[in-house]
Amino acid sequence: MTQAATAPGPRGNVLLMPTRNIRKKTHEYLLRLEKEYGEISKIKFGPFTVIYLANPDYIEHVLLNRDIYTKVQEGGMLRILLGNGLLTSEGDFWLKQRRLIQPVFHKQRLERFIQKISESTDEMLGDWEKKNGETVDVYNEMNRVTLDIVGKTLFSVNVKSEFDKVNSALTKIMTAIRNRSRFMRFPLWVPLPSHLRIEHNRKVLDETISEIINQRKGETGKFDDLLTMLMEVEDADTRERMTDKQLRDEVLTIFIAGHETTANSLAFTLYLLSKNAEAKKKMQQEIDAVIGTGEITFEKLHRLEYTTMVIKESMRLYPPAWMIPREAAKDDVIGGYQIRKGDKVLASPYAMQRSPRYWSNPDAFMPERFTAENMKDMPRYAYFPFGGGARMCVGNNFAMMEMQIVLAKICAQFDFVLPENFELELLPLITLRPKEGVPVKLVKR
């Protein structure tokens, strides 16, 4: 048997290389790794060995073999935030929960959400009417509307008044998690200031979710939504219902995974449209022609072809889930290179979707890349903003539909202008965010 090789990569621990400035700009560093070492590289990152993949076939191998490549276990960033919900759980337990939750998001069942998504967006646009000519941070606005949408569509609750609390707790947790030392990671029960901050803000989120669940207890029959389903379902073998803790983890997961990513993507799309007048005009023409002043329907959304390409191109340049980490549960070989049990394996939609080996003029905003003709030879995993394999985003169709509706409504009624000196800076936390938000002047059309 031929011996597998060790993947190439920088010598020493990259966190000790100040010139690399990688803590704040990991997304850019990954692109440099590909340039310097090619399609696979090995990095010593604090106490971890990380294998970074920049080849669509290698990424496919990892995403499709979930018996070898599992979600990062204890201490993983998402697990600290979300507990053991659908995004973080593993094995048979995950599969059982996935089978339970997935039908709510089936394409055929999404149509019934159109009206509620439209209503939430209309409410926001009603507020915007009063702000005509003012500059608002659309990043904040998009977070507000997407939280409202998840609350109303999936849990039949109005969480608008909770927005500031939830949003600030989430940001503080994500920042504290990122700032946890990568060399000396103490368990969370050690009362370090950063741990106390995580704990305090996690409690804030917990309380919000518990309130929603408690309020629903006793009135489940009144609602036909995801929350009722989660509360009433019984395990096929034990006939037991979900514990309160499990219910809390699932509900929090859907709330967090379902609003922030979509909001970031909407904000990035509005930013890109403000910078690209031609694309904005073309999209507005399509929306005016297909939807006009009428109701939004499933059939009309299918006809928003250019708008859909704009959304896809926005998620290529600024994928909210900018990195997808896994952990090798067994030894493996990828592309002739050795992967060892315990190695962290990293795929990055951000870096892969800007790789000059797959995308011409990769930093340019060109929605036409996404015509069927232009994409026909593109490897499947050169573009994967929703991940792939069995763990692919359960809400991907929901998110696409939501983004179409929100954007169609905004573009039909408003133009938006960026301040002249505005430079977009990225903040790569668990999700990719615009660091200083996206301030735009709203101009009624």
Ligand code: HEM
């Ligand atoms: C633009 C919006 C969104 C993006 C870019 C996005 C991206 C992703 C990605 C990349 C994954 C896979 C992570 C991995 O493999 O480690 C994922 C998983 C997931 N997403 Fe999304 N997502 C979005 C919207 C949503 C929405 C709207 C919901 C729910 C309402 C949602 C719920 C979930 C859940 C529950 C998982 C875990 C699925 C599992 O492991 O079985 N996401 N998402």
